[in-house]
Amino acid sequence: xxxxxxxxxxxxxxxxxxxxxxxxxxxxxxxxxxxxxxxxxxxxxxxxxxxxxxxxxxxxxxxxxxxxxxxxxxxxxxxxxxxxxxxxxxxxxxxxxxxxxxxxxxxxxxxxxxxxxxxxxxxxxxxxxxxxxxxxxxxxxxxxxxxxxxxxxxxxxxxxxxxxxxxxxxxxxxxxxxx
Numbered sequence: 001x002x003x004x005x006x007x008x009x010x011x012x013x014x015x016x017x018x019x020x021x022x023x024x025x026x027x028x029x030x031x032x033x034x035x036x037x038x039x040x041x042x043x044x045x046x047x048x049x050x051x052x053x054x055x056x057x058x059x060x061x062x063x064x065x066x067x068x069x070x071x072x073x074x075x076x077x078x079x080x081x082x083x084x085x086x087x088x089x090x091x092x093x094x095x096x097x098x099x100x101x102x103x104x105x106x107x108x109x110x111x112x113x114x115x116x117x118x119x120x121x122x123x124x125x126x127x128x129x130x131x132x133x134x135x136x137x138x139x140x141x142x143x144x145x146x147x148x149x150x151x152x153x154x155x156x157x158x159x160x161x162x163x164x165x166x167x168x169x170x171x172x173x174x175x176x177x178x179x
Contacts, residue, residue, distance in 0.1 A: 117159035
């Protein structure tokens with residue numbers, strides 16, 4: 001997210017985020033990874049060295065995944081949540097909701113950071129029939145390193161959600177890396 005920087009085009013162990021991010025495109029640039037549609041399945045398959053290791057869902061694709069698994073979201077929550085990116089890491093049996101927040105001036109993102117606990121719990125309701133865990137991760141730019149964000153960053157951790165700055169280490173979420 002450095003102004004004028006090159007971003008994640010040379011990354012190997014992490015996804016480096018910029019203002020306009022395409023999570024799936026970043027993931028496909030990592031050596032050993034390939035993303036492709038899985039026939040008659042929702043989302044995009046994430047393959048590492050030919051082996052399916054995860055599934056990516058954007059917005060409404062996540063609800064197609066629930067439907068494929070005979071889960072009616074209307075029976076579990078009152079309003080749809082549309083994830084920017086959701087990543088089901090198969091080996092960890094964990095659905096990661098990944099929210100990228102990029103700021104250069106004060107704005108509404110400040111309050112949005114405080115909603116992670118509620119949203120994580122809503123996603124937990126949705127995937128509980130599948131016995132999946134839910135991780136909620138913010139990828140933040142350096143704007144949020146300012147002193148005035150200390151309390152909200154502490155809050156994010158206190159409710160079991162996570163944040164990182166500028167990159168998402170893929171091994172941390174359980175994805176393999178080339179040795």
